[in-house]
Each structure stands twice: as C-alpha cells, then as structure tokens.
Amino acid sequence: MKTHIVIGAGQAGAHAAVSMRRAGFDGRIVLLGDELVHSYERPPLSKSFITELESERIANFFPLSHYLNEKVQVLAGVAAEAIDPAAGAVSLAFGGKIPFDKVILATGSRPRTLSVPGSDRVLTLRTFADAVQIKKAFTSGRKVVCIGAGVIGLELASAAISRGCQATVLEVGDRVMARSLDKAASRTIEAMHRDAGVEFAFGHSVVAVEPHAVVTDVGLRIPADVVVAGIGVDRNVALAQSAGVSVGKGVLTDASGRTNIDCVLAAGEVAEFYSEREGAHVVLETSRHAQMHGTLVGQVAAGQELAYDDVPWFWSDQHGANIQVAGSHRAAGSTVYRGDPLSKSFCAFYLNSQSAVVGAFGLNAGRDVSAALRLIRSGAAADPEILADITITSGKLVSAPRA
Template sequence: MATAIHLIIGAGQAGANAAMAMREAGFAGRIVLVGAEPHRPYERPPLSKAMLTADPEPPVPYFHDPARMAERAIELVAGMPAVAIDAAAQRVALQDGSTLPYDRLLLTTGGRARRLSIPGGEGILYLRTLDDARAIRPRLVPGARIVCIGAGVIGLEIASSARTRGCAVTVLEAAPAAMGRSLTPDFARYMADLHARAGVALHFGTAITAIAGMRVICADHATEADCVIAGVGIERNTELAAEAGLAVDGGIVVDAFGRTSAANVYAAGDVTAFWHPRFGRRLRLEAWRHAQNHGIAVGRVMAGGAAPYDDVPWFWSDQHGVNLQVAGLPAMAARTVLRGDETAPSFAAFHLDEGGCVVAATGVNAPREVRAAMALIAAGRPVDAAALADPKMQLQRLVADVKKVAS
C-alpha cells in the first residue's frame, strides 16, 4: 500500500503549524511543506518591532527548529513557489518544472503586501517578509524623515518603531481614523492621540497622488521624505486556487473544517474566507493567532479529526510602549462598557450586542481582562453590564457564572 502524502503549499505560520498538528494527531504518512521564500518558517510579528528596533539585529524568529522538524519527519522544500494545481490528477507543479503528488492538499498561501499604483511609487518600501524588514531597517536612522502610508496595524507599528530609532515620522491615511477596520471610534482616537503624543505627525482623509523625488504629493499638501513605507493591507494569494477552479470570494472559500470546494483540498490561515460557526458568518482575518490556530485545526481535520474551527478572533499590537489587544468582532457591538479609566495606564472595554452578550473586547495593557472577555465571547451568554464595568467585580467569577449557565 502506497504511503499517503499530505502536501502543504505555504510555509508560514499556518502551514508550519498545520504540519506539526497533522503529525501530533497521528498522521503517519509523508508531510511535505513547500514555501516560496528561501527561509525556513519564521514568525512575522517581530518584523515590524524588534527586527526594526533592536541593536544589533536580533536573531531571525524561526519556529520549529530543523531538529524538531526532522524528528517529526516534515520535509521542507524552501524557495520553490508552486505554480499550478491539477485537482483531478492530485498533483502540484512547482516553478522548477517538477511536480508533487498528494492525497490531501492544504493551501496556506497567505497574502502579499498590497502595492500602491501611483506615479513615482516604484521606490515605496513594504513590510511583509523577513527580507522586507532587512531592507527597511537601515533606513531607520536618527533624523531620517520617514513617511508611512496607511494607519492600520502595520503602518502604525512601523511608525512606532521609526520613532524609537529617532526618526521624524509622518503617517498619511486615506480613511478618517486610525486602525478603522479593527477598532471602535473611541479606541481609534486613543491610538491617534498616542502617536501624536509620541511625536508622530498624523494626517487623515489624505489622498496621495504621486511621489516626486523626495516629496510625497497629496491632494492638499506635500511631505518631504527620505524613505516612504506603505502599510495598506494585503492581497490574498488566491491565484493558485482560482486557476484550479476552487471557489474564491475575497479568499479561498472553506467550511468550518477547512474544506474547499474541491475534493481532498483544504485551506487555512490568512488566505481563506472561512465559515465561523460561533458568529454564523464567513470571516476573513489577518492575524498571527488566526493563522496559527486555523492551521492547527485544519491539520487535525486532515489527520482524521472532526472538530470545527471556532476560535475567538484575537490580535495584539505594541506601539510606543503600549500593548493593545482586541478580541472578537467589535463591529458587531451595539454598546460598549468601559472598565477602568481611559486616562489610566491600563483599562479595557467590553463590546456587547443587543442581547447583552459580549462579542468583543479591547484592552490597553489589560491582558487579563481580554482573556476573560474571550471566555465570555465563547460562552455566548448575556452578561451583567454593570458587573463588567465594576473594577471590584472579579471577571473570573463572571466567567464562571456564564459558563455554568451555558452548560
């Protein structure tokens, strides 16, 4: 009997964790992990933080060292992009002309930095990969004029890192608020104020029309720059899937078990548009925790498991010495309950739906509150808003009470 082969295309957070999960769940066949980058799997969050600010450059944040991967018999093919999937023949073609067979295929192709198409934009830098971080790092020198295009998580983390290195930083954002896709208006204002206090010049509602020499040209002004870095989101790498005939809707469409529209083909991580049973909707997320946990969940399914992926969304960001954490989906909230004083070093907010259930939480230097919120989100039961707001009320007691009702 031939040995079964699980082939994984994409050697990032989702793919590498899926490979480990398959093996640890008991899959005894071959696991082949194919990555387009020449590096072995590494963590991305440090790229916008320590990889830009630490002196000297810190070690590459690899995970799953070679010894562990060898022990688990995970075969890594690095620096070799996949170029086509033949779903009928169950084979994947690689850039060098070779092909790999599979019994089950997992697509964890993630995304790439979205590029700006503007006159003179050829010199804009982007941050998505280790090589990107190494290209940006030497530009962040004291006094350098750094212009960050985009006030999302990546743009603001780069701005924070650049200020740490003594740069003069300007952030240009087309939208009216900071991190507008991820935060409620109150927290968007908090983050904008945080950057302003740190000396970052912020401009919202700003349309960039061109880059001319050392100047970033906007509709109403121009900004001098020694380096321009854009953080304007990602484009999901769905081309392989679409060309193979898989369903794509802003991401590779998968069910709660990571199954695509093609037999024996699965997908996980940033590249997916996945069904979330807890929220009853299809989601598209771009976060470290999602990539890791979705990869683990789908890897287990491919090894014979039967548990759906229903993880509570969560992400974090460190900016100017402040740790921001967001759990759940703030956009679903009908009201917000503040716990603590928003002028204090640590505080949190719980976001409730119309039925009084916690659907999200945002914390500033408040990891315990966010952890408790994640348990409340998972329970899906109404919570006493006054108790949430009372700093004297132990959140673990509320969690215990809600879990008791849920059971």
C-alpha cells in the same frame, strides 16, 4: 503511502503540517516554502525586530529538529507553480512534480501596493528581507511617511520614532485602525501616537511619490526620506484559481477548511472560511488565526471531523504600550469601561442588546482581554457593574454572577 503537501510555510502552513502528524496521519508530509529561511514568526518584524539595535534575528515556530522528529519534509526556497487535482500532482517552479493525495493551501497574502508615479520608492513589509530593508532605512533624523493608519502603518510609525526618525501617517479615512476599533478606541490610539511625536494627515490620498516628498490629492507635499505603505493585502489565490478551486475574497472553504475540490483544503489568511459564529464566510489576518486555523485544518486533513469557531483576537505593540482586541465592537449596543479610559491602562467591554460581551479593547490590559475572550465564547449575559469593578480580579470576571 499517502502524501499530503502543504503549500506555504508560514504560520498556518507550519502548524498544519505538524498538527497533521500529531493527529495520526502516518504518510508523507511535505511542507513547501518559497523563502529560503524556514518558517518564522512575522508579528515581530514590524515591532521588536526593527526597534532593537541588536543584529537581525528571527524567531522560528519550530526548530528544524522538530520537523525531523515529526517526519515533516521541509523544502525551503521551493515554490509551487501549479496544482493538478485530477492528476494529483503539484508542479514545482524549478521543475519536477510531487504527487499528492491531499494538498493544503496556506499561501497567505502579499502587501497591496500603490499605483502612482514613484510607487517603486515605497517599501512594504511582509518578509524577513522586507524588515531588514526597513530597519536599515530607519536611521536617526530621517523623515518617514507611513501610508495607511492600520496596524502595520502605526507599528512602523512607532518603530520609526523609537529609532530617532520623524514620522507622519497618511490615511485616506478619518481615523486610525478603523477596521478593528470603535471611534473612542481610535481616538485613544491616535492621542498616544501624537504624544510620542507622530503627525497625522487624514482624508488624503497619495497621487505621487517623489524622491524627497509624498504628494497628496489636495496638493499637500510631505517631506519624506523613507516611505512605507501598510494599505492592506491581496490574498495569494492564483494557484487555487488555476486549479479550479472556488475563490471569493480568498479561497472559499467550509467551516473545516475544505474547498469545492475534495483533495484540496485551505488554511490561514488565504482562506475565506465559513464561520458558524458569523453565519457567513469571513477572512482573518491575524497570527493567532493563522496558527489556530492551520492547526485545525491539519487535523481535518488527517481525518478528524472538526469545525473552526475561534474568537478573533490580535495584539499590537506601539510606543511601549500593548494593545489587544478581541471579538468585534460592531454588534455592540453599549460599552463598559474597566478602568479610566483616559489612563494608560484600561479595558473596554462591548456588550450587545442581551448584555453578552461580543468584543473588547484593551490598552495594557491583557488579563482583562483574556477574560473577555472567555466571556465572548460563553455567549452568556454579563453584569456591567461587575465588569466595571476593578476590585474584582480579571480571573474572577468569568465566574462572577451573571446579569
């Protein structure tokens, strides 16, 4: 009987294991996770988990009974120490080995940390245990400094405000969420945070974290009882590298999740996969990508021939508002607004030179972004007047006459 091992029990790993079984693989499936709790949703950790006053709860992708029904062997709290592709074995940290025919790396990433005096005082968010620590630290009246104005930093600032804290966001760049938003959308999100009481300091690098203050490179001292950092991630590629798997920003794969070693695949955030849509290798860090990519790679491991071509999409909840981003604004030549961009609900459609929708930003406009996703996938030209017409329902935007 063949054995397939999935290393990493996050969203990508869990879905890879289950989809492999559903795709017809009838051998042994082992899902290794180094946390003692079994696979759980990470997005709520920076949102509702911290803001809710109830006792700590986590949402699992699948109940344990589901893994039993699918005959997936879950080993929680068991870390892989090494992969030997030639011998076809995974060595475990506590001792022992598991033989394999194929292995899927779904090892994800870890939060990037500061290298300044006092950095040991800085909290980061990745795991359930991290979220519990931050939630306990966010008590009313405390001064919270969030380093980094990306999604995690802004969500934590929002959570801090909701729990009665003061919040300041420090960012080395000149605007919020610069990796995923255009300048207009960045201004919208910044204004929303300022209205809620968040303060910002742009163009500042942290040089030290003192017991009650954060010190920047221009001498600014920001009072701080709690310091949290959301300054990006480093992908967990050490296992891959030691096994001879090619690595770039992440574990390099083709469009199907296969690496340069036949018996090794990679899925989710750790994978730097080839995208036909982009014509290049890319890495993505969203929960949707982890689920969709993990599912596909599991199917490929089961013997199916598939290529990954999903449109990037993510969501964020901040100060009670829902933010959704689909595709990318970077190839856009024009922007069409559906609704008033100064209001609390609108969608910005990003069009390229052929009038095809290539991206979208929605503030409390989930249905419009869903329509944008379908338009992006189609690649067809859209009529800007129809996109802007709020009398046409979101569901009819895709079927409306094209430009």
